[in-house]
Amino acid sequence: MIQICNLKKYFGSNLILKDINLSIKKGEIFALVGHSGAGKSTLLRTINGLENYQDGSVKVFGKEIKSMQKSQLRDFRKKIGMIFQHFALMSRKTVFENIATPLRFWKYDKAYITSKVNELLQIVGLEDKANSYPSELSGGQKQRVAIARALALEPEILLSDEATSALDPNTTKSILELLKKINRELGITIVIVTHEMEVVKSVADRAVLLDGGVIVNEGSIQKLFLKPDKNMQKFLGEEAIVPENGVNIALYFPKEVAFDCVITNMARKLDKDFNIVWGKIEKLNDSVLGHLVINIKSEDKDCVLEYIKKTGVLWEIME
Ligand SMILES: Nc1ncnc2c1ncn2[C@@H]1O[C@H](COP(=O)(O)OP(=O)(O)O)[C@@H](O)[C@H]1O
Ligand SMILES: [Mg+2]
Structure with a gap:
C-alpha cells in the first residue's frame, strides 16, 4: 500500500532522510519510532505529499507522489486522514462542525453530512458532545474529535503524528484502543509516528527505528523487543546494572x-x-x-x- 525506495530528502543543504526503504501493507498498524529530530514527521509527511523529496521513490496506492498533478494530489489526500499531537481543532466551531468541515469542503449534501457526523461521533464515543466547543473538552476528547474528522472522508490510510504525546497514560491507552478498533473494524491502515515505546508496544504490528534520518532497525514488534539489538537498547535507554x-x-x-x-x-x-x-x-x-x-x-x-x-x-x- 505504501512503498518507499531509496528516499532522500533535503531541507536546504541538510540531508534529513538518508536512503529510506520501507513498505507498509494494507491493514497494518505500522510505527515510525525515534527520538526527537530523527526525521519521523518529515517521513510521515512525504507519505501524503506534504513534503517533496529529491531522490528515490514514494508510492502510495501504487502511484508515485512526485508525479501527481495538483488536482490528483487533492483527490489522493482525500484517501488519507491525519491526526496530530495538538489536535488542530477549530475553537470557534462545535464538535459537530469540526467533524463536518472536510465534508462541507467536498460539498456533500446536508443529509449525508448529518448522518455521517453522527455515525462518526458514535465510533469515537462522543454522541453527547456534538454541540460542545473544543474548549469544553478534555485532551482525550479533543483527540477523539480529531480522529472523527480524519475519518470523515472514509480514508484508507490514517497518519498519526504523536497523537498521544500530549495525553496522560490512561487517556493514551484509551486513544490507542480506539485506533486499534478503527484498524480492525474499518480496515484502515494506520501509520503512527511516536517517540513513546509504550505506544509502539501496545498497538503496532511492525515498526522502523529512525536515528538521524536513517533506519537503524526494523521488523515485527516481537522481533524488535524480544531480544533488542544495540540500536534498540540505546533507544530504550536500558542500561542494566549487573554484578561484576x-x-x-x-x-x-x-x-x-x-x-x-x-x-x-x-x-x-x-x-x-x-x-x-x-x-x-x-x-x-x-x-x-x-x-x-x-x-x-x-x-x-x-x-x-x-x-x-x-x-x-x-x-x-x-x-
Ligand atoms: N521545514 C523545515 N525546514 C528545515 N528543517 C526542518 C524542517 N522540518 C524539519 N526540519 C529538520 O529535519 C529534522 C527532522 O525533523 P522531524 O522530521 O520534525 O523530526 P521528528 O519528527 O523525528 O522529531 C530536524 O533536524 C529538523 O530540524
Ligand atoms: Mg515530529
Whole structure:
C-alpha cells in the first residue's frame, strides 16, 4: 500500500532522510519510532505529499507522489486522514462542525453530512458532545474529535503524528484502543509516528527505528523487543546494572515459554545456585514477553548454557 525506495530528502543543504526503504501493507498498524529530530514527521509527511523529496521513490496506492498533478494530489489526500499531537481543532466551531468541515469542503449534501457526523461521533464515543466547543473538552476528547474528522472522508490510510504525546497514560491507552478498533473494524491502515515505546508496544504490528534520518532497525514488534539489538537498547535507554563477579546472562522468553518455570526447574535439575539480578514481564500488543538477567558462578557457565539452549529461551552473555 505504501512503498518507499531509496528516499532522500533535503531541507536546504541538510540531508534529513538518508536512503529510506520501507513498505507498509494494507491493514497494518505500522510505527515510525525515534527520538526527537530523527526525521519521523518529515517521513510521515512525504507519505501524503506534504513534503517533496529529491531522490528515490514514494508510492502510495501504487502511484508515485512526485508525479501527481495538483488536482490528483487533492483527490489522493482525500484517501488519507491525519491526526496530530495538538489536535488542530477549530475553537470557534462545535464538535459537530469540526467533524463536518472536510465534508462541507467536498460539498456533500446536508443529509449525508448529518448522518455521517453522527455515525462518526458514535465510533469515537462522543454522541453527547456534538454541540460542545473544543474548549469544553478534555485532551482525550479533543483527540477523539480529531480522529472523527480524519475519518470523515472514509480514508484508507490514517497518519498519526504523536497523537498521544500530549495525553496522560490512561487517556493514551484509551486513544490507542480506539485506533486499534478503527484498524480492525474499518480496515484502515494506520501509520503512527511516536517517540513513546509504550505506544509502539501496545498497538503496532511492525515498526522502523529512525536515528538521524536513517533506519537503524526494523521488523515485527516481537522481533524488535524480544531480544533488542544495540540500536534498540540505546533507544530504550536500558542500561542494566549487573554484578561484576561471575557471569551475567540475559534471558528472553518468547511468548510460548513466557509463563514456564524454566529457571526454577533449572536450579532444581542442575542443583546450582544463581542470583536473579532483575526481571520483568510485559505486554506486547496481544502477546507477552519476559526478560530476566541472572548471575551465575563462572565455573557453572557451560552447564547452565547447555541447559538453557534446550529450553527455547533466547539468551545472551552480558559483557
Ligand atoms: N521545514 C523545515 N525546514 C528545515 N528543517 C526542518 C524542517 N522540518 C524539519 N526540519 C529538520 O529535519 C529534522 C527532522 O525533523 P522531524 O522530521 O520534525 O523530526 P521528528 O519528527 O523525528 O522529531 C530536524 O533536524 C529538523 O530540524
Ligand atoms: Mg515530529
